[in-house]
Amino acid sequence: MKVKLMVQKSVNLNAHALLASIKIRLVDVLETLLAAGMDPNMHRLHDDKWEYKHAMGYTRTALEEYPLWVAATQHGPENDKLTHEERETRDNSVKMVGLLLAHGADPFATFKSRNPSHMSEHVRSVINETKDSVLISVEELDAEPEFQKVSILHDLLEHGNLVHPILEMSNLDPHHRDSRGRTVLHAASLSRVGIHAPIDVLLFGAGQEVEGPRQSAPSFLHHLSSIGTDKLAVDNQGRNILHLMLVAANGHLVSCHPILWVLPLLSEAEITALTTQADVYGNTPLHLALRYAILRRDASPVEALLEAGADPFAQDNRGNTALHILAYRVAESEAPWTLFTKMLELGLDINTRNSTGQTPIFNLNRSLPVYIGHVGSARAEYVTPAQALALFEDAGADxxxxxxxxxxxxxxxxxxxxxxxxxxxxxxxxxxxxxxxxxxxxxxxxxxxxxxxxxxxxxxxxxxxxxxxxxxxxxxxxxxxxxxxxxxxxxxxxxxxxxxxxx
Missing domain, CATH: 1.25.40 (Serine Threonine Protein Phosphatase 5, Tetratricopeptide repeat)
Structure with missing residues (x-):
């Protein structure tokens, strides 16, 4: 036992020296340590949760530090006002990532981190008590533990950090999956900058947006496709790249949803396969886009998917239709109202029952569950309860x-x-x-x-x-x-x- 503790202390000491050189961006010191044989894959454990302050102003929680992850996250946000010293510091981060990779750093090494999609036990009790599973089910929550094992590259991609030196490795395996069964492209789909962004894009300053594809480098989608990624792959929950773009826990830094940029980049056959793919809960990308519409008051992903050929009549495993989902906010926001009327025009039955025997109008008489989270956007025209009820009556609701x-x-x-x-x-x-x-x-x-x-x-x-x-x-x-x-x-x-x- 004493020997084990001594070994652990020695590892932590060496890891501390390696990580310290990275955090203060001493490239020469890092190079010397690596040349002396220090393991680039050694890591330091944290007894307590360690919150890393991200460039966008939010925090992410890790329980372990790997040199490659720390070096990549040290690269600050792009900013036209950066001084010469600050730009040199950013360049040093790129050099450190390159050094670590050259000495054998594993971009797929895993560490324990807090899951941003995890919800508390209180949330679960509310869902169990109300039996309200139109927007999210207990089964979906069960698939999101509080902590998870994530790979360095998957985590860096998801949070929009420095990744292009890793993606440009000649031996990178684009099919490598993390503990959630997600490939490298899946992780990029969860990125705050979107898979349409260039691979050398870095997070902009808080509040700024990525307007669209730039020409400085290939996009994540194009680059990963060029090295053989499977664009139709699904993760452990049966979700493909379109699903994941619509459930990204960290939101997006784009003026319009990434799915609007990505659909035109896919072939007709790929679009058909992706839009008809249901996850293990029976949700097609359209179902998740409908959730997105009522939570973000943004109908554009739904409209784009419908135009691309998504099936508006699809039901999830609980029998919910598009009308069941939209009914939650028909009386609160213009976007759901517009989509609701569109679905009626497409021929959806206002009296279709789900597995609990409830028709869409039952959800009109519920408020949007607080546990889902309410995300503000541009002020929308308010729809009164009387107007909402009249909409259902005019459509023939029982x-x-x-x-x-x-x-x-x-x-x-x-x-x-x-x-x-x-x-x-x-x-x-x-x-x-x-x-x-x-x-x-x-x-x-x-x-x-x-x-x-x-x-x-x-x-x-x-x-x-x-x-x-x-x-x-x-x-x-x-x-x-x-x-x-x-x-x-x-x-x-x-x-x-x-x-x-x-x-």
């Missing part, structure tokens, strides 16, 4: 539909818990008013609050169980409608502004 457990729209509308409301008090108040307004609108359409589900629960029983006071206040102790309160709630609901929700 307001009296029940799911396989006998629950109707009022049961669902009564379920929203206070703890699931958005963060601000003002936003919470408006959300409560909106829930009450939706409930009132349905009652006005003739839905019966006394209707029972298979467990003999009425909608008011559900509201009481969820402590949904905004709905309970619509009725007195004898379950008779309180007209004054209802009118007041509807008036407040009409004043609702989506910006107050913190989206």
């Amino acid at each position: 307001l009296f539909a029940r799911d396989k457990h006998g629950a109707g729209l009022l049961h669902v509308a009564a379920q929203l818990k206070q703890k699931e409301f958005p963060r601000s008090n003002r936003g919470m108040r408006h959300e409560q008013m909106r829930v009450a307004t939706r409930f009132e609108l349905l009652v006005n359409k003739g839905l019966d609050v006394a209707m029972e589900d298979e467990k003999k629960r009425t909608a008011l029983d559900v509201a009481a169980a969820y402590d949904n006071q905004s709905v309970l206040k619509l009725f007195d102790k004898d379950n008779v409608r309180n007209k004054v309160t209802a009118a007041e709630l509807e008036e407040v609901g009409a004043e609702y502004d989506s910006d107050d929700m913190g989206f």
Whole structure:
């Protein structure tokens, strides 16, 4: 045991010397250490989580440091205002990466890092409790552990760091997969700069965007294709490059979504294969683009995929259609509204049931789950609850539909818990008013609050169980409608502004 500890201390000491020379960018010292036989693949363990401050202003958490990874992440962002010394420092980073590779550094060495796609146990409990899996399922969360083993190159690609010296290696294996079954091209698809960017692109300063392909070097897609990558490969979750571009956890630094640049670079046969590929959860790229549309209020990836021939009628493993997904935000944003009407024009059935027996209108009476995360964008025209309901009615939606457990729209509308409301008090108040307004609108359409589900629960029983006071206040102790309160709630609901929700 003592011998093992002594060996570990010796390794850490040598690793410390090697890493120190890299962090202060002493190229000559690094070259001397490597020439003396120091192992370029030695690494240092961290007892605690170590947060690395990225050039974009966010942090990423690692538990181990490899010299190659540290050298590549030392290369700062491109900036026209860089001084001569700063540019020399950047050049030194490129030299250090080259030295490490020349002495045998393994770009596919793995280390333990925090998974940016991981969600907490609270999130899982909310999903289990609400049985809400239209946007994300427990199975998808199970595939995203808190920590994961990642390769150096995969991690550098995903975060947009210095990679072109590695990609230009003559013996690079483009088919190498990480612990998630992702190839080098898959990792590039998750990049913040997109696979249409040149391989020598580096992260720009915080807040700046990569506008599109430059001509200084081949794009990630072209370069990796030239060395034999399989553009149709899928990872352990059955996801291809289009799927991954739509689930990138770190977002994108582009003025438009990378998928708009990439689709024109693919052949017709490749587009057909990629757009029809469903992952293990039954999601085609179009399903993920629809999620993206309601979370980012950006319909362009959906429109691009439809134009490329994606099947708008595809259902996921839970039977959800495009209408089920879009219904979440039809009453909140113009982009989902536009896409929803487009899907109806394409012939999607407004009364298609998913595996729980619910039609799309059930999701209209839910708020977008807080655990999914709300991402703001340009202010969109607000759609009132009454307008949204009218859209469904005009399309022939059955307001009296029940799911396989006998629950109707009022049961669902009564379920929203206070703890699931958005963060601000003002936003919470408006959300409560909106829930009450939706409930009132349905009652006005003739839905019966006394209707029972298979467990003999009425909608008011559900509201009481969820402590949904905004709905309970619509009725007195004898379950008779309180007209004054209802009118007041509807008036407040009409004043609702989506910006107050913190989206």
